[in-house]
Amino acid sequence: EGVVADAAITGYTCAQVTESEGYVGNVTLGFKRQPPESQEDRDLIKQMAESGKGIGEVIPFVGICPAQIPEASEGHTVEAGVVVLATGIKPYTPRHGEYGFGEYDEVITLPELIKIMGKKKDTTTFLELNGRTIKSVAMIHCVGSRQIPGIHEEDETGYMNEYCSRTCCSATIQAANIIRETYPGTRVFDFYRDIRTYGRGQEELYEQAAKNKVLFLRFEAAEAPVVTQNGGSNGHPLSILVKDTLTFGEGVEVPVDLVVLAVGTEPNNVSDLAGMMKLPVGADRFLQEVHPKLRPVELSVAGVLLAGTCQSPMDMGEACNGASSAAAKASSLLTRGYVELDPFVAEVDLDLCAGTGSCVKACLQEGALHMVEIEEDGKKVQKAEVNAALCTGCGACVAVCPENAVNVKGWTLKQYEAMVDMIVTEERAA
Numbered sequence: 001e002g003v004v005a006d007a008a009i010t011g012y013t014c015a016q017v018t019e020s021e022g023y024v025g026n027v028t029l030g031f032k033r034q035p036p037e038s039q040e041d042r043d044l045i046k047q048m049a050e051s052g053k054g055i056g057e058v059i060p061f062v063g064i065c066p067a068q069i070p071e072a073s074e075g076h077t078v079e080a081g082v083v084v085l086a087t088g089i090k091p092y093t094p095r096h097g098e099y100g101f102g103e104y105d106e107v108i109t110l111p112e113l114i115k116i117m118g119k120k121k122d123t124t125t126f127l128e129l130n131g132r133t134i135k136s137v138a139m140i141h142c143v144g145s146r147q148i149p150g151i152h153e154e155d156e157t158g159y160m161n162e163y164c165s166r167t168c169c170s171a172t173i174q175a176a177n178i179i180r181e182t183y184p185g186t187r188v189f190d191f192y193r194d195i196r197t198y199g200r201g202q203e204e205l206y207e208q209a210a211k212n213k214v215l216f217l218r219f220e221a222a223e224a225p226v227v228t229q230n231g232g233s234n235g236h237p238l239s240i241l242v243k244d245t246l247t248f249g250e251g252v253e254v255p256v257d258l259v260v261l262a263v264g265t266e267p268n269n270v271s272d273l274a275g276m277m278k279l280p281v282g283a284d285r286f287l288q289e290v291h292p293k294l295r296p297v298e299l300s301v302a303g304v305l306l307a308g309t310c311q312s313p314m315d316m317g318e319a320c321n322g323a324s325s326a327a328a329k330a331s332s333l334l335t336r337g338y339v340e341l342d343p344f345v346a347e348v349d350l351d352l353c354a355g356t357g358s359c360v361k362a363c364l365q366e367g368a369l370h371m372v373e374i375e376e377d378g379k380k381v382q383k384a385e386v387n388a389a390l391c392t393g394c395g396a397c398v399a400v401c402p403e404n405a406v407n408v409k410g411w412t413l414k415q416y417e418a419m420v421d422m423i424v425t426e427e428r429a430a
């Protein structure tokens with residue numbers, strides 16, 4: 001609401017960045033706004049319209065609409081000194097058949113359960129769902145998280161989520177507590193690999209769950225619980241079979257009316273943006289900061305900062321901390337009014353440069369090195385030119401120049417050659 005009310009902030013809904021040019025202090029972003037295309041987005045817009053809420057008002061489970069939805073495609077550009085990325089995460093979607101998901105109507109995800117319970121106002125003895133009385137609920141942790149090669153399957157793009165999603169343990173246990181406290185007749189069985197309620201105040205949720213008589217059963221990754229259909233023979237539509245390591249691997253069968261999958265989180269797909277802005281992406285598909293402790297919200301692309309879960313799964317408090325750090329970093333860059341460049345960047349000796357372009361081909365930093373036409377002795381010739389704001393001083397261009405015309409400032413190729421000669425001489429002498 002504060003963002004919407006702030007005259008200095010302009011929100012662009014339904015916007016997608018299509019172009020990015022420039023460097024820190026001088027970035028031009030091109031983007032288009034267009035009416036929502038996906039069914040998911042259209043559903044959100046419908047919910048906003050039906051909520052009767054206006055721009056800037058909170059709509060539960062939908063969010064805040066910061067501006068009008070565009071009715072036709074529009075192109076825009078903005079000039080910026082710094083870019084902060086807050087591309088976020090999405091819940092993991094279980095594969096068809098994973099713990100019975102998609103096969104049995106009684107298997108739902110935790111976000112679905114939270115949404116359903118958020119809308120319920122009743123306080124009956126048992127949880128009621130779609131006209132069914134839920135006498136027992138199974139909650140299964142680590143669905144789509146902490147996946148292990150050889151045990152879990154890769155997704156259709158060949159990826160596996162080997163990381164812990166970090167928020168699902170606490171969210172699951174909180175939901176279990178709400179069920180037990182609001183619908184005391186409904187029993188809750190919690191199937192987990194490890195409990196990771198690591199945040200402030202979250203361990204208390206775990207203790208509260210024990211007091212609320214949530215029953216915990218622990219399983220090994222290689223022997224995950226199996227969800228089967230009962231055919232209603234014992235009054236419950238589903239059963240969970242598990243080897244409970246808390247009772248030394250005893251086989252346990254738990255009849256249940258509802259299975260809730262504590263799905264993990266995955267980064268939103270930023271491959272287009274990463275390709276366009278040359279952003280480093282980790283093996284886990286999250287954007288990769290320069291250093292997790294020393295430069296936690298900076299990317300190796302100068303002037304591009306990270307806010308929130310685009311860099312790893314995190315809870316609300318951590319995401320807000322990350323966003324505050326990015327805002328502080330952006331302010332410090334912008335208020336100074338100038339940008340301090342790295343002193344160790346490439347420089348081209350124009351007298352030696354023969355215009356072969358080998359260095360430009362070797363440079364991986366888009367725009368750091370390019371060919372320019374200059375006049376020399378009355379003739380037009382091609383020479384390499386460095387953009388010091390984009391050069392990272394990696395030295396790849398130095399190594400490939402056939403004329404030895406490029407050096408990284410502070411170090412000449414001759415110095416390196418002298419060092420190598422000395423090492424070789426010492427080795428020979430030894």
Ligand code: SF4
Nearest residue numbers: 142145165166168169
């Ligand atoms: S937070 Fe808990 S449920 Fe989620 S992936 Fe980590 S251990 Fe599993």
Ligand code: SF4
Nearest residue numbers: 363391392394395397
């Ligand atoms: S030092 Fe690296 S980044 Fe800089 S111009 Fe040479 S190859 Fe490009």
